[in-house]
Amino acid sequence: MESSLDGASGLAGGTHRSFEIGDASSVAFARRGAAQAAHLAGLDATDAGRLAIVLTEAATNILKHAGHGELLVRALERGVELIALDRGPGIADVRAAQSDGHSTAGTPGTGLGAINRLSDQLALWSQPGHGTVLRVLVQQAGGPRPARPAPEIGGVCVPYPGEDVCGDGWQAQADPGGFTIAVADGLGHGAQAHVAAAAALEVLRKRPGLTPGALMELSHAALRPTRGAALALARFDLVRSTVSFCGTGNISAVAYGTGKPNHGAQGHGATPRSSGGSGGSSAADTPGDMRSSYQIVSRNGIVGHTMRGTQEFELAWRDSGTLILHSDGVGTRWDLDAWPGLAHQSAVVIAAVLYRDFSRRRDDATVVVVKAQPGVQLTHEHAFAAHPH
Structure with missing residues (x-):
């Protein structure tokens, strides 16, 4: 018995598609790319809608806090992986930043809080002076939720x-x-x-x-x-x-x-x-x-x-x-x-x-x-x- 572990399909066989984020038009372009990934992953309209909101919030955070960054999108077997990268000022309190209403930029503070609520998995690393990396997974509703693998x-x-x-x-x-x-x-x-x-x-x-x-x-x-x-x-x-x-x-x-x-x-x-x-x-x-x-x-x-x-x-x-x-x-x-x-x-x-x-x-x-x-x-x-x- 053998098993493939990569769990990826679509987007050039499991590679990530890269979207440079620098202005509002680049966010719209990335959102269209995420919609294609959602289709490849078999997400229904509701889950594709969750993905669109997550991507928009992640891209908007890049523009507000870093000015420029990158989004990576990959279609998986039953979901879509999104990775947001920037070299901005970083986040001093990562835990607080993930709660609804938290903001350091004079905005409503719905970004990371909304991402946390709407995604099925979230990993966030950020340090002052070292930028931020956010990884989220949006999966098909009702599908199995993978346990943390070892390794x-x-x-x-x-x-x-x-x-x-x-x-x-x-x-x-x-x-x-x-x-x-x-x-x-x-x-x-x-x-x-x-x-x-x-x-x-x-x-x-x-x-x-x-x-x-x-x-x-x-x-x-x-x-x-x-x-x-x-x-x-x-x-x-x-x-x-x-x-x-x-x-x-x-x-x-x-x-x-x-x-x-x-x-x-x-x-x-x-x-x-x-x-x-x-x-x-x-x-x-x-x-x-x-x-x-x-x-x-x-x-x-x-x-x-x-x-x-x-x-x-x-x-x-x-x-x-x-x-x-x-x-x-x-x-x-x-x-x-x-x-x-x-x-x-x-x-x-x-x-x-x-x-x-x-x-x-x-x-x-x-x-x-x-x-x-x-x-x-x-x-x-x-x-x-x-x-x-």
Whole structure:
């Protein structure tokens, strides 16, 4: 038995559609995009109406408080995900801001309060001087409400500006012993890059449960008719509490709060990572400490064309573990400590902040975050409960 965990459909196969918010006309354009996502997700008129209000309030908040920002919209299987991003002054009291009637801008204060009431899930991170990230989910009425998964999996995937399809892609796939995360970056951008990335993800869908090295070899054969891709594969073994990784090309991978890499695997696959992402000694080397981080090394090459073997290795997956994967459309010189409290936020909020602050804006951009849930012992059943959150 296997299960797809990405839970996404529509909008270029699960990618986010980006809307720049700078004036009233841009809000109207984003609202039309959200209506299309609502149709793809099968929302009825009432739920689509809720989504329209949520989007309008989120966009209006950006204009009032930050002046400029971005909305990301993604159609899911039974709902629509909306992520609002800005680099405005931030919110000093996040809890108070979510209540009806709260305002710091001389307005009625219906924005975040209305969003909180009308959405099915809400996550908000904001700090003075660091802007705001708001993630909401509007689902079909009467549909199942997903429990908080263990682990959390969250992703942001945005096409090259002006493209209708994304040359990046990501997938989470469960199997009886665990689950595997794949991030693929087709060479270049546009339709042909999308074909290459999709071909890599299809290998994982068809052959879940294989080791990352075996999946990499199969992907290399499958991508020969395409222009090729960079590919990273991470398999979470829920029996042994380990993560096995194999990468080819320039997909970045950083593990926080895990055990040291198993050097008994096929070579040395990870190095301590200093703040700023430049390598060197980590801030701390205590197993399970969130400050302990490792830059995971991929081999050079292009899957489907020039791949000189594979390299696979393991890390212990602890209940404080976080794995962050991203394509080269996102810069590498980031440090979670630079954003107060961000490391303790949900996986998708972490992914959204990294995208907001480090997307190069001249390529497809993808960030995927996997977070363990402290105190939750992973089982086979958890693999099938996990999904982007």
